[in-house]
Amino acid sequence: MGRKLLFDKAHIEGIRYYDVYRANGGYGSAEKALKSMKPEEVLEEVKKSGLRGRGGAGFPTGMKWSFIAKPEGVPRYLVCNADESEPGTFKDRYLMEFIPHLLIEGLLISSYTLGCNSCYIYIRGEYAWIPDILEQAIAEAKKNGWLGKNIQGTGFDLEIYVQRGAGAYICGEETALIESLEGKRGNPRIKPPFPAVKGLWDCPTVVNNVETLAAVVPILRIGGDEYAKYGIGKSTGTKLISACGNINKPGVYEIEMNISVEEFIYSDEYCGGIANGKRLKACIPGGSSVPILPANLLLKTAKGEQRMMTYEGLADGGFATGTMLGSGGFIVLDEDQCIVRNTLTFARFYHHESCGQCSPCREGTGWMKRVLQNIENGKGKMSDIDLLWDIQRKIEGNTICPLGDAAAWPVAAAIRHFRDEFEWHVLHPEEATKRNFGLAHYADPLEIAAPAAV
Amino acid sequence: MFSEEKLNKVKEIIARYPAGKQKSALIPLLHLAQEEFGGWLSAETMDYVASLLQIKPIEVYEVATFYSMFNLKPVGKYVFEVCQTGPCMLLGSDNIIDYIKKKLDIGVGETTKDGLFTLKTAECLGACGYAPMMQLGKHFREHLTPEKVDAIIEECRVKAN
Ligand SMILES: Cc1cc2nc3c(=O)[nH]c(=O)nc-3n(C[C@H](O)[C@H](O)[C@H](O)COP(=O)(O)O)c2cc1C
Numbered sequence: 001m002g003r004k005l006l007f008d009k010a011h012i013e014g015i016r017y018y019d020v021y022r023a024n025g026g027y028g029s030a031e032k033a034l035k036s037m038k039p040e041e042v043l044e045e046v047k048k049s050g051l052r053g054r055g056g057a058g059f060p061t062g063m064k065w066s067f068i069a070k071p072e073g074v075p076r077y078l079v080c081n082a083d084e085s086e087p088g089t090f091k092d093r094y095l096m097e098f099i100p101h102l103l104i105e106g107l108l109i110s111s112y113t114l115g116c117n118s119c120y121i122y123i124r125g126e127y128a129w130i131p132d133i134l135e136q137a138i139a140e141a142k143k144n145g146w147l148g149k150n151i152q153g154t155g156f157d158l159e160i161y162v163q164r165g166a167g168a169y170i171c172g173e174e175t176a177l178i179e180s181l182e183g184k185r186g187n188p189r190i191k192p193p194f195p196a197v198k199g200l201w202d203c204p205t206v207v208n209n210v211e212t213l214a215a216v217v218p219i220l221r222i223g224g225d226e227y228a229k230y231g232i233g234k235s236t237g238t239k240l241i242s243a244c245g246n247i248n249k250p251g252v253y254e255i256e257m258n259i260s261v262e263e264f265i266y267s268d269e270y271c272g273g274i275a276n277g278k279r280l281k282a283c284i285p286g287g288s289s290v291p292i293l294p295a296n297l298l299l300k301t302a303k304g305e306q307r308m309m310t311y312e313g314l315a316d317g318g319f320a321t322g323t324m325l326g327s328g329g330f331i332v333l334d335e336d337q338c339i340v341r342n343t344l345t346f347a348r349f350y351h352h353e354s355c356g357q358c359s360p361c362r363e364g365t366g367w368m369k370r371v372l373q374n375i376e377n378g379k380g381k382m383s384d385i386d387l388l389w390d391i392q393r394k395i396e397g398n399t400i401c402p403l404g405d406a407a408a409w410p411v412a413a414a415i416r417h418f419r420d421e422f423e424w425h426v427l428h429p430e431e432a433t434k435r436n437f438g439l440a441h442y443a444d445p446l447e448i449a450a451p452a453a454v
Numbered sequence: 455m456f457s458e459e460k461l462n463k464v465k466e467i468i469a470r471y472p473a474g475k476q477k478s479a480l481i482p483l484l485h486l487a488q489e490e491f492g493g494w495l496s497a498e499t500m501d502y503v504a505s506l507l508q509i510k511p512i513e514v515y516e517v518a519t520f521y522s523m524f525n526l527k528p529v530g531k532y533v534f535e536v537c538q539t540g541p542c543m544l545l546g547s548d549n550i551i552d553y554i555k556k557k558l559d560i561g562v563g564e565t566t567k568d569g570l571f572t573l574k575t576a577e578c579l580g581a582c583g584y585a586p587m588m589q590l591g592k593h594f595r596e597h598l599t600p601e602k603v604d605a606i607i608e609e610c611r612v613k614a615n
């Protein structure tokens with residue numbers, strides 16, 4: 001069994017409630033931080049742990065925290081990003097539903113470190129039943145002196161509020177989230193200024209993912225150095241992976257970042273293999289935005305080495321032959337799945353979710369969707385495949401926020417690795433409506449003009 | 455108009471933000487209003503929310519039109535929002551959508567004549583491991599099959615009576 005840091009107590013009956021959580025060592029990390037450490041010392045532990053943001057980009061959390069501006073007399077805010085809308089990702093939901101106090105404790109320690117007295121959890125609107133769970137946990141924590149004024153007699157004050165979104169993937173992007181929290185449309189802001197300087201209500205703000213903030217609890221419990229011994233290299237600690245698609249055991253798994261992709265898919269501890277005895281065709285390992293890989297490149301890198309479930313392992317080979325760990329939304333496709341159709345659903349998703357501020361994103365996503373629809377419906381031309389390639393190239397890097405890139409990458413990777421399947425659709429329109437192409441034939445990667453921005 | 459109880463809730467929500475930042479309460483208030491006033495937001499409802507927050511009506515319209523959870527037209531008593539994004543598609547959400555269409559004799563975006571059901575498609579709702587799925591009110595209905603859909607429709611009919 002892999003070592004666990006977040007879900008080590010998840011199986012305990014009633015862990016959702018304060019008494020059980022506390023009886024099992026809960027709030028021990030907060031107690032240690034608030035009563036015996038200075039904020040700078042906590043920050044030092046987080047830096048030493050090597051923790052990287054679990055929301056998708058993997059930016060070092062300690063470094064991010066050290067950027068927060070501290071002008072005199074201006075409040076600072078911590079915002080917990082619980083928007084979780086990247087297709088394939090449903091890990092934060094699990095954590096909030098089943099161990100809400102782990103998040104509350106993480107928010108408390110993080111707020112103390114950053115010097116914030118108000119913290120907002122921004123949760124996607126569709127998770128409509130979870131705010132009640134969080135608010136109950138907040139009330140319990142408050143009743144027991146872990147929130148409110150003068151927490152545990154330390155003089156530190158903190159209030160945590162839950163804010164529901166209302167259906168917009170883009171509000172997961174940190175500046176769009178801040179706009180939404182201010183009661184506006186979720187249009188991303190141009191950076192700089194970064195939220196650490198000018199965020200919520202123009203005050204210094206840190207936005208972190210749910211899992212990132214929860215991970216602060218075990219870091220304080222075992223110490224930053226010890227945490228850094230979990231995992232491999234710069235992929236320290238554990239990561240929550242939400243696994244879905246054609247596997248035997250979909251669900252949320254905590255992995256130590258030292259296992260191979262093959263182990264994750266095939267071992268009974270995790271996905272339990274491909275469902276219905278089928279064969280693996282392809283996988284999108286980090287949420288819909290990251291490149292899809294065919295089975296052969298997924299399990300082994302281009303150098304022929306085992307591919308590991310780490311930031312570096314999944315990214316090995318850049319976008320030519322690799323992908324990204326992203327948010328940990330692990331989508332598995334079996335041999336009966338159609339790559340064109342799958343890509344089309346994502347193009348439709350990004351088109352639906354584009355905020356519309358930048359023309360390459362607003363127009364390009366709709367255009368990609370329509371071209372893919374044509375190919376899928378047997379009305380495609382060979383030139384459409386090149387057209388798709390061309391459109392995605394023109395979106396990438398030309399937009400205000402990374403949603404444009406996120407829309408471009410899945411299309412690019414699908415063509416890069418499965419071009420023969422797209423061509424088959426064009427050449428056999430009749431047949432393509434009746435059956436799927438089957439297993440992947442790995443096509444030679446196309447030249448990519450720009451190096452992958454990871 | 456909100457009841458006394460709801461107005462207290464409004465006050466409580468506004469108190470979450472610093473003085474003068476009451477506009478932040480807009481999305482929570484629109485949720486509250488939609489729940490209270492028949493599952494959708496009419497122009498009058500939006501104007502009312504604007505007055506509660508002392509902001510211009512246009513500021514409310516701007517926001518209400520941006521977010522997919524706000525209905526700007528009347529909807530059925532029960533809204534089936536079936537996810538159709540990749541992970542759900544892989545596990546047959548298209549068949550579920552087709553099945554509901556036939557069963558209720560409506561298209562996507564339409565409401566049954568008795569005003570009971572509306573069918574919508576949704577983009578990823580964060581339940582990919584439990585696909586195919588739909589949102590029904592506050593909750594998710596997961597691992598959908600035609601039989602489960604039948605049971606859900608029946609359950610709604612019973613509740614409506
Ligand atoms: C289009 C888009 C959607 C995003 N959605 C989420 C999300 O749902 N949850 C999340 O934590 N981060 C999301 N992010 C990343 C955030 O902008 C931000 O980097 C993250 O919350 C930082 O937290 P971390 O450092 O703890 O990962 C998204 C980014 C983009 C561009």
Ligand code: SF4
Nearest residue numbers: 355357358361399401
């Ligand atoms: S890239 Fe797309 S989502 Fe991002 S700001 Fe531009 S239009 Fe909006």
